[in-house]
Amino acid sequence: MNPVLEEILTTGNTKTADGKTIKVNSQISIEEGVLIQKCIDELQAEVSVEIGLAFGTSALFICDALKKTPHTKHYVIDPYQMQEQSYAGIGLNNLKRAGFGDIIEFIEKPSHLALAMLEEKNVKADFAFIDGWHTFDHTLIDFFLVDKILKTDGIVILDDSDWKSVEKVCSFISKNRSYKFIGGSSQRSYLHNSDDQSSRKSPFNKIKNLFGKKYSGSKSKYGATAFKKISSDDRRWDHYADF
C-alpha cells in the first residue's frame, strides 16, 4: 500500500499542498477500498473511471490496484476538487505524491458532462466507481453514462448503496439491465477511529458474495455494491421492469 493512502487510513489525516495536516472527510471505508481492489484484480483492469475525488482515498485504492502497462489510465471526475472551500486540490496532490501523476486524467466538470465527453472520445473502461452527487437522478445518470463506456465484463461499483437514493439505482440495474450483482461491502470501518481490531486484520471478511448471489436490495445493506456488465444494452425500445 502506498504511504499516502496508509496515512489516511491509519490517522484519518492528510497533507495540504503546503504540508499542513488536515482531517480527511467523505472518504470511502477500508471495506469499500478492499472491494474496489478485489474487482480491479479480478479484471486485471488497466482503464478506470471515477466520479467524486474529494481527498483521493478511493482514487488511491484504485490507482494502487490497476495493472500498470503503457495503457493504464484512471479518469477522475470532480467539478469541486480545486475549490478552496471544498478540497483545494488536495485529492489531486495526493495522487501525485503517491506517484500516480502519470496515469491520472483529471476532468474538472460535473459527471454528466465529463462522462459524455469520454464517450465521445471513445474511451473504453474496465472498471468504474460512482461516488459523486448522491441523489437518485444524478446517480442513475452517472450509471447510464458509465455504461456507455464500460466494456462488457467490466465492473461498476456504486458507493453508499445503503442510501435510499443509491439503493434504488441498484434495484433499477438489477431488474432492468444486463448486469450481474457480484458483491457488496457490508460494513464501514475506519482504522483511525475504530476499536474494531478485526477490521485491521481482515477487511476481506466484510466483503460479501463476491462473484456469488443475486442482488437482494434492502434485505442486505451494502456500503458499496458491485455489478458486472454481462452484455451491451439490447432491450426493446419499450422495455420496462418495476424496480
Ligand SMILES: C[S@@+](CC[C@H](N)C(=O)[O-])C[C@H]1O[C@@H](n2cnc3c(N)ncnc32)[C@H](O)[C@@H]1O
Ligand atoms: C463522497 S465524496 C467522494 C469521496 C471519495 N470517493 C473518497 O473516497 O475520498 C463526493 C464527491 O463528489 C463530488 N461531486 C459532487 N457533485 C459532483 C458531480 N456533479 N460530478 C462529479 N463529482 C461530483 C464532490 O466534489 C465530492 O468530491
